[in-house]
Amino acid sequence: MPKLLKEPLVHFLAGALLIFAYFWLTGASRDPSSYEINITASDIDRIAADAIRTSNRLLTHDEISALVDQNVREEILYREALRLGLDDGDAVIRRRLANKMRSLNTSDIGNPSDSELEEFIGKNPAQYKEYYRYAFDHIYIGRSSTDQKIWLKGLRDGSIKPDDIRVSLSLDNQQKLADEADIGRKFGINFTKALGGLETQQWAGPIESGFGQHFIMIQEKQAITYQIDDIRQRLTNDWRAAQIEKNEKAAFDELAESYAIEIAPFK
Amino acid sequence: MRKSAQYWAAALGAIALAGCSGTETAKDSSQIENSEYPEQVYWGDTHVHTDNSIDAFGFGNRLDTEAAMRFAKGEQVTSTKGVEAQLSQPLDFIVIADHAAALGATKALYNAPRIALLGDEFLLRWYDMMHESEEGSLRVTAELIDGAANGTLPDNFTDQEAQAERVGELWTEHGNIIERYNEPGKFTAFMGFEYTPMPGGDNLHRVVMFRDNAEKATQVIPFSSQQSLNVEDLWAYMSAYEKKTGGQMLSIPHNSNVSNGQMFSMNKFDGSPIDAAYAKTRAMREPIIEVTQIKGDSETHPFLSPNDEFASYGVAGWDKYNLSATKPMAESSYAGSYTREALKRGLILEGQTGANPFKFGMIGSSDTHTSLADVREKNFTGKHTGNEPNVKDRALAPQNLGTREGRFGWHYLSSGYAGVWATSNTREAIFDAMMRREVYATTGPRMQVRFFGGFDYSADDVSNLVSNGYAKGVPMGGDIKASEDGKAPTFLISALMDPESANLDRIQVVKGWIDSNGQTNEKIYNVVWGGDRKVSGDGKLPAVGNTVDLSKGTWSNDIGAAELMTFWQDPDFAADQNAFYYVRVLEIPTPTWPVYDSIKYGFTLGDEVIKIQQERAYTSPIWYNAKG
Structure with missing residues (x-):
């Protein structure tokens, strides 16, 4: 018995049995190693429907019969080609099949429930958890002023009025309460980042925008937590994209798990 | 193995169904408020x-x-x-x-x-x-x-x-x-x-x-x-x-x-x-x-x-x-x-x-x-x-x-x-x-450009440019009708720099017209600019200068201006000649994209490669219709 276990022929047969068992268990009908070709009624419907769509007319019985014959011929040649190993070492087929496997995962995955979205937000807190809204007064003083410290002191003790040092710019001197993204759009993203570090209810700065320097008095600062309904569309799209990526990775990982991969060292 | 086969079978099934599932209805645009102008x-x-x-x-x-x-x-x-x-x-x-x-x-x-x-x-x-x-x-x-x-x-x-x-x-x-x-x-x-x-x-x-x-x-x-x-x-x-x-x-x-x-x-x-x-x-x-x-x-x-x-x-x-x-x-x-x-x-x-x-x-x-x-x-x-x-x-x-x-x-x-x-x-x-x-068009920077035309603007209107612009004339893309008393058309023009790009060099008005011989002509007017420069007799304005450092891909906003605005009236107007006017806004010189690539990858660009440019905006024209 132990001798038999070392016999290559036995290995081969056992392997064949496994493959057979697999296709039997999974019910996959197109087993390339089988010599049975079974064209079902639904196969015929599909073949006919394809042809009707391309030709835009109904087909005669003879025409359908010819298409079915053609299909059978193709299937025989296809299986023989696989038996001969014609797919092996063919870069085109290899890439084509790999590509097909990949695209299996980008299928439609439906819409998420609210609880799925809640969970998604929970996993990406930085993206959805909170953002700020600001209302502020600002005094634009141009690009280079040497008296910044004196002016800040003067603004705070009231000895300098905003209009004394203001350089005119068409942006409103009072910024109404707005999302930080909208403020960033007006003043540049670096400006918004700097706003976060300022004290409120008193003159501060100057901080720099794309236009130059600004003294800022923050009147109001609100931290906003996203509600699902406010950003449902964006969330759904993000969730779908993440889901597709996850599915792709999971499917690949599962496949890759069964492989022992060894790569020779190279420079 | 079976699990994975099931997975793929399910995935295949999903492909067949793809496209059948309805997409959720987006917010209706009728719920969005439109501003007055x-x-x-x-x-x-x-x-x-x-x-x-x-x-x-x-x-x-x-x-x-x-x-x-x-x-x-x-x-x-x-x-x-x-x-x-x-x-x-x-x-x-x-x-x-x-x-x-x-x-x-x-x-x-x-x-x-x-x-x-x-x-x-x-x-x-x-x-x-x-x-x-x-x-x-x-x-x-x-x-x-x-x-x-x-x-x-x-x-x-x-x-x-x-x-x-x-x-x-x-x-x-x-x-x-x-x-x-x-x-x-x-x-x-x-x-x-x-x-x-x-x-x-x-x-x-x-x-x-x-x-x-x-x-x-x-x-x-x-x-x-x-x-x-x-x-x-x-x-x-x-x-x-x-x-x-x-x-x-x-x-x-x-x-x-x-x-x-x-x-x-x-x-x-x-x-x-x-x-x-x-x-x-x-x-x-x-x-x-x-x-x-x-x-x-x-x-x-x-x-x-x-x-x-x-x-x-x-x-x-x-x-x-x-x-x-x-x-x-x-x-x-x-x-x-x-x-x-x-x-x-x-x-x-x-x-x-x-x-x-x-x-x-x-x-x-x-x-x-x-x-x-x-x-x-x-x-x-x-x-x-x-x-x-x-x-x-x-x-x-x-x-x-x-x-x-x-x-x-x-x-x-x-x-x-x-x-x-x-x-x-x-x-x-x-x-x-x-x-x-x-x-209007820009070559990349998002400068904000306004351009209004009509017969009733004055220099005072610049201080409240947008509301005066809409109240007394037409915005870019519009038409102005024939001048009744031969008065030349007037314009309000402004440009605010892109806060993530460069200062502005100048604003120009490009005029094209058809003369009494049926010939077409063009003329470019420098109407407002940054820095202390003077227009010469032939209408040319000296260059704004160049602060580009090609080895770093930087420039300085010490030249030019963050914002330019002006009132302008056509000095060469003929009431019986059809014309168009559009605005061109120029930024100060900045590096072109190959410069950033050459710095990133450490190669040299030949003399033929354009390394410095002035990005710009072009507005839609305003047309003057002598018969309209």
């Missing part, structure tokens, strides 16, 4: 190609409509070549404009089972080349472009009936994605496509866009140059769509610079002179032009505007041969290729026919084939996948695809965007602003 400029790109464009896919692009949407909305997207790309500021709207001709064909060919092609040697050769290597795919693309130019594409690519099924499915699926990303009030996604006629390699391309949702737009399939090379047939298709659905469409010509004088020809497609009916239809169907994009700038050419010292921007590489580089372009063709001259021709044709066919406003857009629309010099995402940012020699690489000789990577401009003064960020408001031409 346009308070905000909305930024967009009307010209983005995805993997559904035959050439984009052939160049290697594997990013779809969804990736293009996510990128435009400001998210980080990994490019086909693996570059992590993100806009510093999101766009407000986008038009995916894939080539209608053979829409999705290279993707379908690539993804087809090889066995299906065994009977077709021609396609099989392309199929195998595409799968073998990147070079193979590029060669196929070059042959596709040549084939499209020479009319030698195989039937599978050109026969409308043969491709109707593929295109129909793709268009519907595309519409689903567009609807998923269109968010009235926040982000606008338009249905659109590109109509790509190229007789003899002369570029007559148009981006075509819908005002309507996908449900309406998918009641037709994109009109392709394979159906007709005559743009009048496109207009007829647009009319038919509008009649059928109650919707609305417009068409945006672009790359007139490589049209070999054909885009603004004085004749119709059949060679007969432009008549009133053609002129009226064209003006209605094509209210705006894409004047600047990656394949060069079409405002004007030094040959046409010898007195304009800024006329050479974006000309190099694009003025010697037509699009496919199959024909050299003579200087005599330029008049039909550049927009400033076309605006002048419009005045002539209006005199002859009673209607002006070239009464268009101006936008910029990218024409990117990477699905990614970033035209900041520092972060230029490339013309196509073959020159994405991690292709080290992209600035110096010859772009001689097919017969395309003499064009190098650095000839590509990192340009442009469309600025739209709309009353809300919705399809309806943005589309309507385009129809009334209240739009």
Whole structure:
């Protein structure tokens, strides 16, 4: 018995049995190693429907019969080609099949429930958890002023009025309460980042925008937590994209798990 | 093993069901409030190609409509070549404009089972080349472009009936994605496509866009140059769509610079002179032009505007041969290729026919084939996948695809965007602003430009420029009627720099008019500028200076101005002569994208490479009508 276990022929047969068992268990009908070709009624419907769509007319019985014959011929040649190993070492087929496997995962995955979205937000807190809204007064003083410290002191003790040092710019001197993204759009993203570090209810700065320097008095600062309904569309799209990526990775990982991969060292 | 098989079976089942599931209804644009007048400029790109464009896919692009949407909305997207790309500021709207001709064909060919092609040697050769290597795919693309130019594409690519099924499915699926990303009030996604006629390699391309949702737009399939090379047939298709659905469409010509004088020809497609009916239809169907994009700038050419010292921007590489580089372009063709001259021709044709066919406003857009629309010099995402940012020699690489000789990577401009003064960020408001031409072009920076014309402005109105502008005259794109007492028209003009770009050098008014001899003329007025400079007797303003450090890719905003505004009145006005006025805003000199590449990868750029430029904006004109 132990001798038999070392016999290559036995290995081969056992392997064949496994493959057979697999296709039997999974019910996959197109087993390339089988010599049975079974064209079902639904196969015929599909073949006919394809042809009707391309030709835009109904087909005669003879025409359908010819298409079915053609299909059978193709299937025989296809299986023989696989038996001969014609797919092996063919870069085109290899890439084509790999590509097909990949695209299996980008299928439609439906819409998420609210609880799925809640969970998604929970996993990406930085993206959805909170953002700020600001209302502020600002005094634009141009690009280079040497008296910044004196002016800040003067603004705070009231000895300098905003209009004394203001350089005119068409942006409103009072910024109404707005999302930080909208403020960033007006003043540049670096400006918004700097706003976060300022004290409120008193003159501060100057901080720099794309236009130059600004003294800022923050009147109001609100931290906003996203509600699902406010950003449902964006969330759904993000969730779908993440889901597709996850599915792709999971499917690949599962496949890759069964492989022992060894790569020779190279420079 | 069984589990994994089940997984794939389920996945296959899901594919069969894909497209059947309804997409959730987006917020309705009727719920969005419109402002009384346009308070905000909305930024967009009307010209983005995805993997559904035959050439984009052939160049290697594997990013779809969804990736293009996510990128435009400001998210980080990994490019086909693996570059992590993100806009510093999101766009407000986008038009995916894939080539209608053979829409999705290279993707379908690539993804087809090889066995299906065994009977077709021609396609099989392309199929195998595409799968073998990147070079193979590029060669196929070059042959596709040549084939499209020479009319030698195989039937599978050109026969409308043969491709109707593929295109129909793709268009519907595309519409689903567009609807998923269109968010009235926040982000606008338009249905659109590109109509790509190229007789003899002369570029007559148009981006075509819908005002309507996908449900309406998918009641037709994109009109392709394979159906007709005559743009009048496109207009007829647009009319038919509008009649059928109650919707609305417009068409945006672009790359007139490589049209070999054909885009603004004085004749119709059949060679007969432009008549009133053609002129009226064209003006209605094509209210705006894409004047600047990656394949060069079409405002004007030094040959046409010898007195304009800024006329050479974006000309190099694009003025010697037509699009496919199959024909050299003579200087005599330029008049039909550049927009400033076309605006002048419009005045002539209006005199002859009673209607002006070239009464268009101006936008910029990218024409990117990477699905990614970033035209900041520092972060230029490339013309196509073959020159994405991690292709080290992209600035110096010859772009001689097919017969395309003499064009190098650095000839590509990192340009442009469309600025739209709309009353809300919705399809309806943005589309309507385009129809009334209240739009302007930039070569990338998002400067805010206002331009109003009328007879009643005074210098005092500058202090409250926008409300006075709307109250006493018309905005860019509008018409001013005949001067009653011979008074010259007055204008309010302002430009605010892009806070993430450079200071402004100057604002100019470009005037074109037709004189009493029927000749057209142009003159450029420097109307307001940064710094202490004086206009000389011939109207020229000294250069603003140059602070660019080529070794670092930096400049200093110590020259120029953050904002410029002024009142201006035409000093050379003749009340009986038709004229147009548009504004050109120039930034101070900054580095071009090849400079950033040369710093990043440590190579030297030759003397021939343009390293410093002045980015700019062009507004839609305001027309003065002596008889109106």
